[in-house]
Structures are given as structure tokens and as C-alpha cells.
Amino acid sequence: MSENQNIQREEMPYDVVIVGAGPSGLSTAIKLKQLNPDTTVCIIEKAAEVGGHILSGNVFETKALDELLPNWKDLGAPIKTKVTSEEFLFLNKKNGFSVPTWLLPKTLQNHGNYIISLANLCRWLGEIAESLGVEIFPGFAASKIVYDNNQNVIGIQTGDMGVDKEGNPKDTFEPGIILKGKVTVFAEGCRGHLGKELIKKFELDKNSNPQQYGIGFKEIWEIDPSLHSEGKVLHSVGWPLDAKTYGGSFCYHAENNQIFIGYVIGLDYKNPYLSPYDEFQKFKTHPKINTLLKGGKRISYGARALIEGGLQSLPQMHMPGALLVGCDAGTLNMPKIKGSHTAMKSGMIAAETIQSHLYDQKNLSLYEQLFKKSWVYKELYAARNVKPSFRWGLIPALIFTGIDQLLFQGKLPFTLKHKHADHETLKLAKDSNKIKYPKYDGIITFDKPSSVYLTGTNHAENQIVHLQLKDPSLPIKYTLEKYDEPAVSYCPAGVYDIQINNETKQSEFIINSQNCIHCKTCDIKEPSQNINWITPEGGGGPNYANM
């Protein structure tokens, strides 16, 4: 593959360059402009438009937004549906048992929160940011980090457009440019590909536990109005997952007779045959759920990895010339199943840090001090023991969580550790049971192709495959042999497949990269860490509307 090293690249200088127009990046930008309107800020976003790659439950806690834009109601924020009731279910195969709300830890109570589409909130935050003078460039991917000779981060390079699959420029070739920032903020979300590089290069995680991830699915359904109760929040644990696999469902009754239904599964699962997608499809057939969906219509589908490691896995978030914010670092509060408010707050703290850095010559390490003093840190501290306790299994973990969260409110005098990275947890195929999933009925459950179709994902043809194998022989030689190629099961978009070549009769590893919905699961779960997700041509990927 030819590297276009000799290209003269244009440079555009800014005070602050932000990578990613999600909740954390947009909050950073808005706060920066509030602190000093003269600070020049740009945001680069790989989706074709702001919000296009955002996928989240989402039950929204307004705490950070109340601080950032206290008059958000008057400004017309798309935050309308107050949580009116909630239910927490233990499911077994046939039935479900409700847990009384008073027994739920405070973190799981949603009174005062709102059911929102995070994508639409981001679209709105984008408009606010632009009205304050922030320049947002959707449709451009930040493909590389730019360093100076002293290895300080000084900005990013946007991806070249119009490059063919061999790496040669096409007629439409448009070289990427360099966006230079006095400070660069990485707000790519969970498993950002530049964030990953920074964490490795600056050893930001040398004092943290291995990061933990989950994969989350979401579908939007329009359901029978008589079954809909706007503002209702439902969560479940248990069936169809076994007690050893971490995960659960959500079902939120939003506006317009729509429900947001989804499933999250910890990527530390052990059986290589487990298919998170199929667990989710199966979940929808539970009698407590399918009655809700019958007669309804699925209108959206999507999936995205999320970060679950919490405080123990949080890397150092500052480095020379740059900051990590939101889930690019990992600020999600797992027991609360919420990351938007903490991501936003982390961005606002980053903005305060940058303000002091630009105008009072403070070191960027101030970020850590301010972060530790903030309510985000307190929240993450109190939540820290919940996720690791789940390695004991569902019931012991729930009992522990009850004691930890209800009686001690997260103040137990010890911290449980995350012991393994998610790519280390798979058992060998020969030691695992094959799982037989039910057939899709096309009414409640659907196959992957028809689901992927709903994401509107698209990548321009004839471009470099953005799912790169460090060693192209490993999928067949190692992953297929030892683990029966789990990528086929864990990818929520059917990107990976094993096919037998008609001529050679050998197995071949197929990568349908144009199906990719940018969830990053393969980059996380691949046992030998052989798959590297890089940015495709800007504008590629899913086109989520109201996710």
C-alpha cells in the first residue's frame, strides 16, 4: 500500500481541535466558547452529519446539562419525555419477577430523568455550538495524530478522500489536511482508534486495570398505542443469558408510541459460540416482551460497544498537548447504565483545564485535579465495585451490589479489580458448548442483513478496507482453529464470515467491511488482537436518525 508521504498538506490552525461530535466533544466546545468566545474551536466528526453515529439507550440525567446550559428547556432541547414509572425484572424462561423499586439501589432509580434520543440531543448541541462560533466539520475522519519532534500532540490529520483499495489515489483524490491545535481533545467515544494509540504511546493505562467493554444493541419500535405508556422505563437481567454472563435489557417508552428496546452484554463473555446479536433477538421473544412488540413495527436497528471498566480502568486522561474526554477515556457509570452526563461533565472539566492552560499557562495535568474534585469522580468511585463483582455470577453479584450500593452507598473500604482484558476471556472452542439459537420469525426477530439494512450504513466502494489484520493468516491459522472464529458471532453487522474456497477447498476469512456499523467490538474482542479498526473514508458508516 503506497503511503502518500510526499503530499503537501494544508494546515488549519485552531486553539482547540476536538475529535468527535458526541456529548463529550460538544460539551467541551460549548464550555470553551462560554469561558472565552475568542478561543477558536473546531470539531471534526466522521459521521456524515452530527448525531449520525450516535447510539445510546438513553435515559438521560440532566445534571451536566443543567450546569452547561441551565436554560436548556427554553432553548428547545429535545428532552421531553420524563420518566414516569419504572420496573426492574428478573427473567426466567417463562416468567419474570419485579423487584420493588424501594429495593433498587439509588443508582438504578430514574426519577427526574428523561427518555431521550442521544443522537438528537447531539444534533441540538451541535447547533448550539455552531451558534457560539464553533466550527463543526462532519463527514471528515481524524485518521492520524500529528506530533511535533518532542512527541507532543499538535493536532490531527484528516483522512485522504478518493483512495482506492490498494491505496492509490483515484481521480477524485482529495488529500487530508492537518488541523493544528494548541490543545487537541479526543472525544471519539468508546474504543476510539486514536485514543487507543495515545493510551499505548503515552502508557496512560499503566496504573489502571484492563479496560472492560460491553456491546449494546438498540432497536426502535413503533408499537400499538394501547400498549404504550410514555415515560415508562423497564430493565431486566437474567434470561436469555446464563448466570455467568454479564448483561441485561432496557426498554424505554419514548414519544410517538415508540419504544427504545435494547440489550447490553459484557464482552468478557467466555463461550466463543455466544452471539450477542442472537441473545438480543431471543430476548425479544420472552412473553413479557413479545406481547409489547406484537403488531408493532421495527424502524431502527444499531449496535455500539460501550465502556464498562469504570474508575479502576480509567487511564490518565492528559498527555502533552492533548486530553481524553468521555468514553474515549471511559467515564461511563456502569451500575447507573449511564454515560452521557459523565461524558459531558468530563468535557466541561476539560474545557476549564484548557482555558487555564491557554491563558494562565497551567499544565494540562490540572485536568486530573479538577476531575478528582468533581461529582463525576465521586459517582464513579461509589460505582466502582459493582461491575467487577459480576464475575462471581448474577445472584452473588446482585446480593453484593445490594449491600455495597444500598447499605454502604459505594463506600466499602476496598476496591475490586478487573483481572482480564475482554480479549483474554474466551475459552477454547473444544471446551465450549455450541449454542443453537432459534430461527428468526421476521416479525419479532430478524436476521442480520435486514437489521444492517436499517442502519443505512454505507462505505464508498473501492477504498482501503478499514478493518485491518495485523497478520492476515491468523484468522484461519489461529482464531478459526482454536475458537471457531468468534468474529462471525460477535459482529452485530455480519462483517465477518468464513467461506470455503471452491477451488482450493480451504477456509477463507471474509471481511465485508462495507457492512460495518463502527461498533468497535472486533477491535476489542478478537482473541489475538489481530483486528485493527481504522477510520474509513469520511462520511462512511451508519446513518442513524433518532438513536
Next chain:
Amino acid sequence: MKILVAVKRVIDYNVQIRVKADNSGIETDNVKMSMNPPDENAVEEAIKLKTSGVVSEVVVVSIGLEKSQDTIRSAMAMGADRGILVKTDQMLDPLAVAKTLKAIVEKENPDMVLLGKQAIDYDCNQTGQMLSALLDWPQGCFVSRLGVKDQTITISREIDEGLEELEIQLPAVVTCDLRLNEPRFASLPNIMKAKKKPLDIISIDNLSVDTNSRVKYIKVEEPPVRKGGAMVADAKELIQKLKYEAKVI
């Protein structure tokens, strides 16, 4: 020489179209919008002609909501010189669009109007032809090659028999096929520059054009769901089924 390019803001071609729950139309809330693809070819062709020195100015016009400014800005980021937005909240029939464009042509006096052959939202494929008739200018439709020499253009268009080559006197209306060219990517610096290019906004009411709709939309429905096929054992069974079940032979 001056070229006027008409562009339309439509639902992006990657988006899965959804009918509104009350069947009154297509869901557009928070749906990604972008420039109608054949219009991009029209913009690209105009800019190419400008780069080659034949054309001195490329003006882009769009008719629609305030948001259509984004589409005009995209065209200007590709290289168009200035933009005109004719603002209206009304949904216009192709005839009303053609009449509005005629009013703009009379103001701007271009030598050529370039349009996409049709818009991917309603697939009408009428505006260019109607505009040509209203202006009493020659038309070249579904153009996959365009050459300009003095006051004449030569075009290629795909027809059933093959390629038709035509010579047309300017001024003329030309509608562009997707094969005409490959639209360029707008670079970041050009997107920045486009923000500063002039964009006039005119209200459609100030053009005294009859925009009354001749078409009434009654209901929008999704196509019926395709029923699954069935496997037959042999030709005999197939004929039986076609004859007695499907009753088509």
C-alpha cells in the same frame, strides 16, 4: 459564459425511507438530508467547465426551506461562485419549480441551466423539460457527456438504441445523468471558504410565480411486503402451482 445550476435538498440516498405513521407523507424529522445525486453531477460539470476556462461564473440555485442553504453551501464548497435560495415552506410541483427557475433565469441571464435529470425523492423527471418549454430554449436531457464550443454544445445521451449525439444552440437547458462525471469531494479549506461566499435569500412571494399545486397527495403507503417463495420439486409441480394456485397460466 455563465451557468445556473439548480440543486435540490433531498433525503440522503443511504437513508431507509419511512412512511409517517399517519400516512400523510415521508418521515423527515432528524433524517439525514443531502444534495440530490444527479444535481451533484450538474455542479461538478459546471465547475469543470469553469476550471477549463469556458465558463466564468457558476451560480447555484435551490428552492425550499431555510435549511436548503446547506445544500447550496455544499455546491459552493465544491467550487460554485455564489448561491441563491428561493425560500418557501410549500411543497412544490415540478411545474411550480420550473416557473420559479424561469423567474431566476430571467434575473440572472445564464447561457446554460444545468439540472440533475431527476430528484431521487419523487422521481418526477419533469422540471428540466418544463423549464425548457417555459423558456422556449432547446433541451438536452440525461446527458452523459457535455462539450462546449462557442455558442454550441455537443452532448451524448443514452437512448434505447445506444448513444445519441446532439448539437444544441445556447442558451439551453441540460439535465445530467449520473454517468456524466464523478463529483469531487469538498476539501475542508473549501468548506471554510464556501461559508464566506455570497448567498442571496429571496422569498418565493417576491417572484410573482403561480405556485399553486395541480397535484393532490392523498396518501403515502409502503409497498406491500414481499411474500416468501416456495421450493418446488420439479417442473410438473411448478406448472400445477402456476395454473391452479397462482392462476397465471
